[in-house]
Amino acid sequence: MAETMLTAARGIAEGIVSLRRAIHAEPELGNHTPLTRDKVRAALADLPLEWREGPSTTGLVGVLKGGAGPGRRVLLRGDMDALPMAEETGLPFASTIPGAMHACGHDAHTAMLAGAARLLARRADSLAGEVLLMFQPGEEGWHGAKLMLDDGLLGGPGSAYGALPDAAFALHIMPQSPHGLVAGRAGALLAAADRFEITITGRGGHASMPHHGLDPVPIAAEIVMALQALVTRQFDAHDPVVATVALIEAGTTHNVIPDGARIAGTLRSLSPQARAKLHAALARLAVGIAEAHGAAARCEVIPGFPVTICDPRAVALGEAVAGDLFGPQQFHRLATPIMGAEDFAYVLEAVPGAMFFLGVAGEGADLAACCPIHSPRMLVDEGALPHGAALLAGLAERFLAGGFAA
Ligand SMILES: [Zn+2]
Ligand SMILES: [Zn+2]
Incomplete structure (x- = not known):
């Protein structure tokens, strides 16, 4: 048949x-x-x-x-x-x-x-x-x-x-x-595929006098690097996740410290547990690093497919x-x-x-x-x-x- x-x-x-x-x-x-x-x-x-x-x-x-x-x-x-x-x-x-x-x-x-x-x-x-x-x-x-x-x-x-x-x-x-x-x-x-957007708010100024402002660029860089450690250190290798920063945006020219920075990317996970943990951990990391430097960060995860x-x-x-x-x-x-x-x-x-x-x-x-x-x-x-x-x-x-x- x-x-x-x-x-x-x-x-x-x-x-x-x-x-x-x-x-x-x-x-x-x-x-x-x-x-x-x-x-x-x-x-x-x-x-x-x-x-x-x-x-x-x-x-x-x-x-x-x-x-x-x-x-x-x-x-x-x-x-x-x-x-x-x-x-x-x-x-x-x-x-x-x-x-x-x-x-x-x-x-x-x-x-x-x-x-x-x-x-x-x-x-x-x-x-x-x-x-x-x-x-x-x-x-x-x-x-x-x-x-x-x-x-x-x-x-x-x-x-x-x-x-x-x-x-x-x-x-x-x-x-x-x-x-x-x-x-x-x-x-x-x-995988589950979710989008994220992190907005860092600092304070702009003259590039020669960063101590008068609050430079969001090194904070953004630290968040990107810390995200790599987050993935390898906090997640089970047998329930893997992928976190990719695909966009970093800050500044307009070489001698001005910008007011803010934006990071965006994708999160992939293979279980509902790892997915929820990754969303929470990313927000904690971004907000925590920005606060540690006296700046502020907002992390938004836009849910995609499960x-x-x-x-x-x-x-x-x-x-x-x-x-x-x-x-x-x-x-x-x-x-x-x-x-x-x-x-x-x-x-x-x-x-x-x-x-x-x-x-x-x-x-x-x-x-x-x-x-x-x-x-x-x-x-x-x-x-x-x-x-x-x-x-x-x-x-x-x-x-x-x-x-x-x-
Ligand atoms: Zn397709
Ligand atoms: Zn298709």
Whole structure:
């Protein structure tokens, strides 16, 4: 049966590719992606789906009801938004929107999810329960998944749509991974990503007479260096964090001490405990160092996505499905998490499930030469898209048939 899912996916490859190219040519940013939403609706107009939409985003959930009676609910998610950057691929279907590009593969994710919807709709008579097809905008830092959850589109307390699903799955393409290779891991898969801003307030003056002012520059430098020691001395090496200062700003010229300084950067962590500890420790450090020098500092942490945590049972199910579809060699267990972040994390906080990576490097490609996601020259081998559609559909089918028992 699993073998025929891949065959069936290859049979609808043309539709998957043409949807992907149409979305790729007209990328949209943030939580408002109406053209992409309309393309999805049009591509799936002939399927018996019930659609849910909410006030906060252009995200939509298509519900496919199985014909074999009531059962579990499984959610499959694809993201729809692009990045604010100019495309340099030279593809015939390259972006026609200046300053916007699908450089993270969300065009492919949406097309693969639409393909999975079609594959599952064909088998709806034999499915018990429901499949929720979550087409989500606003992944690139806009919290689109959280907004859709808060709108009640996935169900949950206060929602008009009943309980949350019993399981949730998503894919992300990997352009530097071999074509068709599926990768995942139980536990933390991706990091929590938070932004921080530290503002130091001193007192400016003549650069030759620093004792008449309160120079914020050495204070900023001390905070940057102390942050390195904080990471290595106060955090468990087996529950690591990353703290990167990516911006330092102070002064206007060479002979004036500025009034203030600004430091900004990113914090990454792999557990809720380390995340909370890092936020508190950073603020303590910045404020304490500034105070020690008689100045003041304000530290603001702007929360980003939480840790993406995969349920071991969901990862085992994915390994079994990928093995059946593509062969046991085609599943790779990642030894370590990746310090990138994903807003599917919000869904996995509420629903047990997993995200998997799907290799989309061209067959026989030099992997070291493939451009990563977020590169203006990132390429997706479209031959791998039916693999993604089959994998998503296979995950839903297998879960509805037997739950997490792989
Ligand atoms: Zn991205
Ligand atoms: Zn992405």
